[in-house]
Amino acid sequence: xxxxxxxxxxxxxxxxxxxxxxxxxxxxxxxxxxxxxxxxxxxxxxxxxxxxxxxxxxxxxxxxxxxxxxxxxxxxxxxxxxxxxxxxxxxxxxxxxxxxxxxxxxxxxxxxxxxxxxxxxxxxxxxxxxxxxxxxxxxxxxxxxxxxxxxxxxxxxxxxxxxxxxxxxxxxxxxxxxxxxxxxxxxxxxxxxxxxxxxxxxxxxxxxxxxxxxxxxxxxxxxxxxxxxxxxxxxxxxxxxxxxxxxxxxxxxxxxxxxxxxxxxxxxxxxxxxxxxxxxxxxxxxxxxxxxxxxxxxxxxxxxxxxxxxxxxxxxxxxxxxxxxxxxxxxxxxxxxxxxxxxxxxxxxxxxxxxxxxxxxxxxxxxxxxxxxxxxxxxxxxxxxxxxxxxxxxxxxxxxxxxxxxxxxxxxxxxxxxxxxxxxxxxxxxxxxxxxxxxxxxxxxxxxxxxxxxxxx
Amino acid sequence: xxxxxxxxxxxxxxxxxxxxxxxxxxxxxxxxxxxxxxxxxxxxxxxxxxxxxxxxxxxxxxxxxxxxxxxxxxxxxxxxxxxxxxxxxxxxxxxxxxxxxxxxxxxxxxxxxxxxxxxxxxxxxxxxxxxxxxxxxxxxxxxxxxxxxxxxxxxxxxxxxxxxxxxxxxxxxxxxxxxxxxxxxxxxxxxxxxxxxxxxxxxxxxxxxxxxxxxxxxxxxxxxxxxxxxxxxxxxxxxxxxxxxxxxxxxxxxxxxxxxxxxxxxxxxxxxxxxxxxxxxxxxxxxxxxxxxxxxxxxxxxxxxxx
Numbered sequence: 001x002x003x004x005x006x007x008x009x010x011x012x013x014x015x016x017x018x019x020x021x022x023x024x025x026x027x028x029x030x031x032x033x034x035x036x037x038x039x040x041x042x043x044x045x046x047x048x049x050x051x052x053x054x055x056x057x058x059x060x061x062x063x064x065x066x067x068x069x070x071x072x073x074x075x076x077x078x079x080x081x082x083x084x085x086x087x088x089x090x091x092x093x094x095x096x097x098x099x100x101x102x103x104x105x106x107x108x109x110x111x112x113x114x115x116x117x118x119x120x121x122x123x124x125x126x127x128x129x130x131x132x133x134x135x136x137x138x139x140x141x142x143x144x145x146x147x148x149x150x151x152x153x154x155x156x157x158x159x160x161x162x163x164x165x166x167x168x169x170x171x172x173x174x175x176x177x178x179x180x181x182x183x184x185x186x187x188x189x190x191x192x193x194x195x196x197x198x199x200x201x202x203x204x205x206x207x208x209x210x211x212x213x214x215x216x217x218x219x220x221x222x223x224x225x226x227x228x229x230x231x232x233x234x235x236x237x238x239x240x241x242x243x244x245x246x247x248x249x250x251x252x253x254x255x256x257x258x259x260x261x262x263x264x265x266x267x268x269x270x271x272x273x274x275x276x277x278x279x280x281x282x283x284x285x286x287x288x289x290x291x292x293x294x295x296x297x298x299x300x301x302x303x304x305x306x307x308x309x310x311x312x313x314x315x316x317x318x319x320x321x322x323x324x325x326x327x328x329x330x331x332x333x334x335x336x337x338x339x340x341x342x343x344x345x346x347x348x349x350x351x352x353x354x355x356x357x358x359x360x361x362x363x364x365x366x367x368x369x370x371x372x373x374x375x376x377x378x379x380x381x382x383x384x385x386x387x388x389x390x391x392x393x394x395x396x397x398x399x400x401x402x403x404x405x406x407x408x409x410x411x412x413x414x415x416x417x418x419x420x421x422x423x424x425x426x427x428x429x430x431x432x433x434x435x436x437x438x439x440x441x442x443x444x445x446x447x448x449x450x451x452x453x454x455x456x457x
Numbered sequence: 458x459x460x461x462x463x464x465x466x467x468x469x470x471x472x473x474x475x476x477x478x479x480x481x482x483x484x485x486x487x488x489x490x491x492x493x494x495x496x497x498x499x500x501x502x503x504x505x506x507x508x509x510x511x512x513x514x515x516x517x518x519x520x521x522x523x524x525x526x527x528x529x530x531x532x533x534x535x536x537x538x539x540x541x542x543x544x545x546x547x548x549x550x551x552x553x554x555x556x557x558x559x560x561x562x563x564x565x566x567x568x569x570x571x572x573x574x575x576x577x578x579x580x581x582x583x584x585x586x587x588x589x590x591x592x593x594x595x596x597x598x599x600x601x602x603x604x605x606x607x608x609x610x611x612x613x614x615x616x617x618x619x620x621x622x623x624x625x626x627x628x629x630x631x632x633x634x635x636x637x638x639x640x641x642x643x644x645x646x647x648x649x650x651x652x653x654x655x656x657x658x659x660x661x662x663x664x665x666x667x668x669x670x671x672x673x674x675x676x677x678x679x680x681x682x683x684x685x686x687x688x689x690x691x692x693x694x695x696x697x698x699x700x701x702x703x704x705x706x707x708x709x710x711x712x713x714x715x716x717x718x719x720x721x722x723x724x725x726x727x728x729x730x731x732x733x734x735x736x737x738x739x740x741x742x743x744x745x746x747x748x749x750x751x752x753x754x755x756x757x758x759x760x761x762x763x764x
Contacts (some may be wrong), residue, residue: 079686079689079694081689081692081693081694082692083692084461084462084662085462086459086462086463086464086465087464088464088465088466088467088470089464089519089523089607089608089609089611090523090609091523091606091607091609092606092609092610093609136552136594136598137551137552138540138544138552138597138598138601138602139601139602139605141544141545141549144541144544144545144605144610144612145545147610148545148612148613151610151611151613152459152613163609164609164610166606170603170606171599171603173602173603173606177602177606177610257547
């Protein structure tokens with residue numbers, strides 16, 4: 001019988017021994033250095049003590065009788081001025097500073113590869129700035145915005161960008177601009193697709209908490225992500241979630257700009273106001289996506305999988321109920337809402353979220369319900385959501401370090417289910433005379449309220 | 458914090474500017490100021506907000522501290538900077554619009570940088586043929602990538618204008634009547650500083666520029682200022698303030714003097730060929746030693762243009 005591929009061979013043993021030896025050597029070296037430093041410090045202290053006059057030492061021990069309470073007004077003292085350093089600028093480095101390990105994916109987001117930094121050995125992800133061939137409008141504005149925003153972001157739940165590097169031919173940079181991103185092992189979408197058991201509710205809480213913390217950071221810095229979805233959320237082997245892909249993101253002000261494109265966010269995660277063609281929107285569009293992701297974490301299936309804009313809208317109404325002037329004041333004035341024909345039946349206006357997630361606590365279902373409010377004004381802000389009862393209830397969010405690990409698939413072939421892409425330019429769809437009157441027929445026959453099932457924590 | 462500060466030029470970069478372009482100081486100044494005037498004029502004709510145009514001016518200044526100004530035609534760099542900034546902002550401009558505006562500004566019909574206003578109106582002078590437009594677009598797109606590469610893709614620019622408004626409020630200088638004049642003058646000083654050949658926007662932080670502009674405006678109108686060192690409240694020390702005030706006040710004089718020395722400056726936008734002609738006249742070689750690199754660069758640019 002041939003030996004198993006995994007059996008330790010003599011070679012492995014030798015290598016292990018060598019590594020151990022190396023470790024021991026380094027440890028000894030470190031200890032020696034530390035000792036030397038200590039000695040030096042002691043010597044310096046001794047010298048300092050010798051030079052100091054005796055009476056000085058005494059006065060230090062005895063506090064002065066009167067303490068000065070008001071700040072000293074001394075005109076001669078140099079004023080304390082704040083100084084800010086924002087660094088400088090220089091040419092981008094070459095991509096030759098990195099050594100490619102393997103391709104991660106080649107798809108809608110362009111080419112992404114795993115690579116190591118030749119000088120530090122650090123593993124990074126290289127993402128090529130995708131250029132449309134024969135595009136006469138230059139570098140893609142989505143890519144430039146992503147670079148601009150990632151340069152400004154520093155948060156543990158946002159993928160960090162080290163630098164932008166270019167190919168060696170700096171006179172023709174057309175297809176050789178790369179973003180050097182922090183390498184993260186998994187994306188949430190493939191984990192959800194491949195995991196045999198769903199996440200525990202303590203794990204869901206931790207993931208959602210991190211997503212909310214990242215989103216709160218973005219919103220506090222006036223950034224709308226506008227494409228939150230599970231395939232854009234990365235998870236590393238230490239249980240840390242990172243928001244990625246800022247191709248749709250942009251800076252906004254307060255009040256928000258008067259004319260924003262409503263053609264943002266991947267269809268399944270797109271909020272009802274965007275589907276109805278709103279021109280001025282804010283952080284609430286991201287919160288809707290957070291709600292959709294929350295639902296997806298619970299079921300391992302995207303929550304609202306519409307085939308097109310009209311179908312998406314009816315899926316939303318089926319889950320959240322049909323909007324009324326009370327539940328969403330003013331929705332009738334939105335561009336695509338004028339032609340909507342909605343059922344007049346009062347049975348159709350309530351949300352069935354509770355019924356759809358029967359084994360959730362009322363705090364959890366309440367939060368999901370708030371996130372999936374049709375009226376954007378009623379969705380919680382990310383900052384407020386961090387304080388939600390749901391995160392304080394037992395089971396508590398599982399510590400990141402206790403997270404299960406998954407086999408990293410970056411670089412291997414992976415099964416991908418179809419998912420609509422982030423919208424492109426000029427794809428705006430209008431509803432025309434879509435008829436929604438029939439979508440909720442028979443809903444009154446459905447079972448209401450929570451069933452009973454055992455919950456594992 | 459990142460929204461209030463700018464990356465600043467290093468002393469080495471400022472020194473390099475002199476050695477790499479091989480231009481005497483006065484020509485260097487002329488090239489910088491007139492090109493920034495061109496950017497401002499183009500921003501006005503494109504009806505861009507001043508914040509967009511000002512950011513383009515700052516990007517251009519930063520770029521010229523990496524690549525020599527003599528490497529590309531000045532007007533092309535100016536147009537590419539506007540193209541980049543407008544693209545990233547809320548009002549993207551098409552290359553076509555930018556091309557038309559620059560064609561006009563560089564034509565003999567434009568009053569820009571001319572002592573005498575051109576007479577008559579001859580649109581044929583600034584008509585842009587399709588092949589000229591195509592070549593222009595090629596140059597702008599190549600420069601877009603080039604500029605971004607030179608700045609390592611950092612296009613963040615903080616402007617002192619909004620800070621100045623806050624400071625004016627603090628000093629109770631914001632309002633109607635005389636106060637309005639002071640606020641307007643502060644903005645004028647800040648916009649003038651964009652043209653300053655001392656490249657004030659890449660050597661000083663926005664808060665210092667805003668403070669200096671307020672100091673100058675208050676002095677212009679004889680407004681009463683606090684007796685104490687009020688600029689320290691805005692984190693500016695006396696020395697920096699003094700330097701900036703002199704810098705702000707001297708732009709006009711410097712340019713007046715240069716125009717007297719070099720009459721060709723009054724005959725429209727300054728181009729590379731005009732600068733080279735002036736160099737020849739002064740008996741200076743256009744580039745010695747290091748210039749060879751630039752020739753290669755030019756060759757590549759020409760190749761790309763004729764694509």
